[in-house]
Amino acid sequence: MDETTPQPLILPKVTVPEHPPIQELSGEEEKALKNHIKELLHQQNAALVAHYYTDGKIQDLAEETGGCVADSLEMARFGMEHEARTLVVAGVRFMGETSKILNNEKRVLMPDLAATCSLDDCCPIDLFSDFCDQYPNHKVVVYANTSARVKARSDWVVTSGIALAIVKHLAENGEKIIWAPDRHLGQYIQNQTGIEMIIWPGSCVVHEEFRAVALQRIRRLHPAAAVLVHPESPQDVICQADVVGSTTALIKAVASMPNMEFIIATDAGIFNKMRQIAPGKTLIEAPTMGDGATCQSCAHCPWMEMNSLQKVAEVLETGQNEILVDAELAAKASIPIRRMIDFSRGIRL
Numbered sequence: 001m002d003e004t005t006p007q008p009l010i011l012p013k014v015t016v017p018e019h020p021p022i023q024e025l026s027g028e029e030e031k032a033l034k035n036h037i038k039e040l041l042h043q044q045n046a047a048l049v050a051h052y053y054t055d056g057k058i059q060d061l062a063e064e065t066g067g068c069v070a071d072s073l074e075m076a077r078f079g080m081e082h083e084a085r086t087l088v089v090a091g092v093r094f095m096g097e098t099s100k101i102l103n104n105e106k107r108v109l110m111p112d113l114a115a116t117c118s119l120d121d122c123c124p125i126d127l128f129s130d131f132c133d134q135y136p137n138h139k140v141v142v143y144a145n146t147s148a149r150v151k152a153r154s155d156w157v158v159t160s161g162i163a164l165a166i167v168k169h170l171a172e173n174g175e176k177i178i179w180a181p182d183r184h185l186g187q188y189i190q191n192q193t194g195i196e197m198i199i200w201p202g203s204c205v206v207h208e209e210f211r212a213v214a215l216q217r218i219r220r221l222h223p224a225a226a227v228l229v230h231p232e233s234p235q236d237v238i239c240q241a242d243v244v245g246s247t248t249a250l251i252k253a254v255a256s257m258p259n260m261e262f263i264i265a266t267d268a269g270i271f272n273k274m275r276q277i278a279p280g281k282t283l284i285e286a287p288t289m290g291d292g293a294t295c296q297s298c299a300h301c302p303w304m305e306m307n308s309l310q311k312v313a314e315v316l317e318t319g320q321n322e323i324l325v326d327a328e329l330a331a332k333a334s335i336p337i338r339r340m341i342d343f344s345r346g347i348r349l
């Protein structure tokens with residue numbers, strides 16, 4: 001097909017799921033449940049791997065039990081390097097899939113298989129593959145927040161922490177790029193590097209809701225606060241940031257910057273780790289309300305919220321919610337993921 005006449009794209013509508021609220025536990029009940037999970041993890045040679053956006057109680061337990069709390073790249077790396085035979089991945093579906101793809105011999109369980117991601121949902125493989133076919137001379141770069149099939153169709157998988165470096169690397173080697181699925185992150189990379197990309201028009205329902213005008217107002221109330229923004233946010237929000245970066249970069253910023261107040265535009269689950277490493281600092285949620293806001297998520301990912309201590313215990317008791325990825329598909333999908341991991345090791349060296 002002629003590269004100059006791309007077909008119009010109509011993305012599937014992503015609906016934020018209704019799900020029953022997680023039952024609150026008393027202090028005693030929570031302690032007993034945590035002890036029960038610790039025993040199960042020990043008995044089953046299992047490790048709990050949690051994302052920064054999950055409930056703080058899950059994050060704390062992951063650390064207490066020798067598991068990890070991290071962004072999606074570090075979660076994947078941890079699973080590869082740890083000796084556990086079972087990984088309980090508290091996060092969203094693509095994170096469990098990525099763990100399974102990289103650790104085929106391990107059992108990967110997830111607290112809730114319905115926990116997905118709007119970026120993953122708005123990039124179905126058939127539509128995406130047809131889209132890529134329109135640009136045969138382009139390298140396909142996809143964000144980690146995609147299904148195993150979309151990863152298998154790509155040349156590179158990236159996370160927000162490494163996306164800029166990989167896009168620059170490709171452009172320096174004369175490659176043309178298709179970027180998917182987050183349009184805001186794609187636009188941010190274009191703005192930072194001046195590298196033109198073909199961008200899939202998906203978005204994260206959480207970050208898309210941050211509002212620039214409301215952010216200006218709150219900044220006037222806290223003039224000494226530093227503004228930290230995740231690059232899945234709209235450009236007019238990113239423009240106001242003192243620091244734009246991945247979850248890990250934003251956590252480091254809270255620890256290292258001299259400011260005592262921070263306004264933070266990302267999922268508020270991250271506050272748990274920020275409070276741990278910078279206990280004296282004040283953290284303020286960037287506003288999601290304001291002109292044109294719908295506040296479907298109000299800065300809390302509805303899919304991350306589906307994870308709970310109760311569900312972690314349940315999957316360890318029953319062995320349910322195992323992530324299975326077809327071996328041939330896993331082999332294909334692992335190539336662009338390993339490419340990213342190898343690239344990131346080079347940067348770390």
Ligand code: SF4
Nearest residue numbers: 117118204205206301
């Ligand atoms: S916060 Fe956004 S990108 Fe992250 S899992 Fe939720 S919907 Fe996906």
